[in-house]
Amino acid sequence: MWRIHDRFDVMLNRLLAQHVATAGERLAKPDFLDLVAADGAAGGEPEHISKAAIKGFIADLFVAGTDTSAIVIEWAMTEMLRKPSILQRAQEEMERVVGRHRLLEESDIPNLPYLQAISKEALRLHPSTPLSIPHFASEPCEAGGYRIPGNSWLFVNIWAIGRNPDVWANPLEFDPERFLSGEMARVEPTGIDFEFIPFGAGRRVCAGKQMGMVMVQFILGSLVHSFDWSLPVGAVEIDMEEGTGLTLPKAVPLSAMASPRLKPAAYADE
Template sequence: MEWVLVGILSTILLCLHFANLRWRRGLPPLPPGPLGFPILGCLPLIGPAPHSSLARLARRYGPIMYLKMGTARAVVASSPSAACSFLKAHDAQFANRPSVVSAKDITYDGQNMVFANYGPRWKHLRKLSALHLLRGRALSNWAPVRSEEVGCMLGAIRDKGRVVLSDELVCMMANVIGRATMSRRVFETQGKEADDFKEMIVELLTGGGLFNIGDFVPAIAWMDLQGVQAKMMRVHQRFDGMITRMVAEHRQTAAEREREGRSDFLDLLMANRHGDDGESLSDVNIKGLIFDLFTAGTDTSSIIIEWAMAEMLRNPGILRRAQEEVDREVGRERRLVEFDIRRLPYLRAVCKEAMRLHPSTPLSLPHFSFEACEVEGYRIPGNTRLLVNIYAIGRDPDVWADPLRFEPERFLPGGRGEGVEPMGSDFELIPFGAGRRICAGKQAGMLMVQYVLGSLIHSFDWRLPDGVLEIDMTEKPGLALPMAVPLSAVAEPRLAPAAYHAL
């Protein structure tokens, strides 16, 4: 009897198999990609620098590449046209985020804005961020804060002479965000607290950029083979402790701000918890959003500025041309102000070139589609992750001539990048991403990069420390892409003494 049942079952399975083959013959093919290994799939091919490994694989398999990683499916877009197909033509389908075990703690289980699934809560968080902090009039209202904190940083650099640039930048950026969101500076001076904060950011971005086996093979996630989940939990506990303490202190001064008629971003968040569609924000959602602002708003902009400074120190002609432009338009009797940026096309070109060659986020945060679709003739199954290789797009020789060369002139009139802007519409340059999930702070981020870099080159002449002959341009891979060896440089004041009095 048992043999009869086995025979019947085998026949049924065989029939289903051939039926499935006949059904699949009528479907478009999957995108090309490596076969991978049993159980782990293509994970062993990725390595510690996923953006670089995936770029090499794309040169072999094409700009739309399919990979089976563990039990998960992934598709990688590595050209402007491929990115446009996914993030414009199929934007709505790929607007979600996958469930990532290693990010469960650090994202408050997907309750923050960056990792929330596309829906009413995400829309409400994004709307409040844009309306009250990151765009338009709200962004203009915080211009005095940006000016004061950049001035404090320039004063500190003038007093020190030799600085580790990223330390000064992260401290300044954190203070800008702290004052705009909670009416307080995070760090009064560059010291242990600021160093600890930067260490947390580095741990987060390094651990968050690893392809954690547990995220792709959930059955063994509990083993935490790479230690990523434990590391992320520790970072979360430190960050959450800092944010919880600052929010509690902020509540204690609410009456004072109300009497003085001044509201900050956190006050406005608390007052607008309830959206028009009935969506309500919890304390966890609000803490998650504050976490997003501090993490995305500090190191990412700082990374671009640091790379730009490193490239200009390696190419003194570019630095001189940028300084000559600022001197011509601003002079040396006062500091650069944000309004000056519109008259500085070469400075803007330097910033774009730094974003092209050294994107702070080399791989987009993963998108996710629950439904199957067809993209450029390929079948993309449901429950598939999408990664856009921003790093590969910026170095694509079919798009950019001599792509490894730092050449701001490519973005000036007559250059191949003339008219290309990094705000999400030109897919040759998408440092902030594109589509519905484009970085909510793209305008603020672009403004800060241009304003801070312009202030640094206008206020100081820069050189390498005595005895240092060259800059180590090695990248430190992770969710972001900082310099492996932070840039240390000597700054010598170049403005009239009166220009520094306001510092």
């Protein structure tokens, strides 16, 4: 662990040094790290943020936000390949909003409700963290009618909440439509609606939930928009076995064939 920590620290120091060296290029539009670093340099109390704290924050983004986003995207692609009609509808939405002459941009996402619904449904059925980060009750308390003894560790089963048949109709079916109409259309993964808490809730809610949703929607949308997808020749079924660990990847990685669907100029611009 210490060896990994040292390697990570070298990378973060290099990243921060490069960011400081190019700060002049972002004077008109500073990014989040510029603002945090400026606050740290000012040294004002109580807002002062040390370099170590900044590196810890970046490390959290890398460690907590990399495989989790990739896992949700892979499960979403898997479900769409199992149900090509969902993939086709998503591409038709892209056709109307973006077209085939350019690549998807982040600013397009608010105009793509079906893509958003696919992302939410993937988070519901395949949460990247099936159990919440551990919580600790230092004193006895009561929550939701349950008595929690003092000095207890608590884990919230996010996986089971998203598959609860008392809350979700046909809970094992991948159906993005449930987030577009009907009772569950109001539900958002922000930690307010307890029927759907892939990022947790309360003061311990994931600090990167908004960035995580944007990352999943943008990368998934780019894959759907830029390419046509099919199973490898001879493949009949997709293995849906879940892996094990703190996160919930597929036990067998998805294998799929991609072919370009946009005009050649769109890829050339990139």
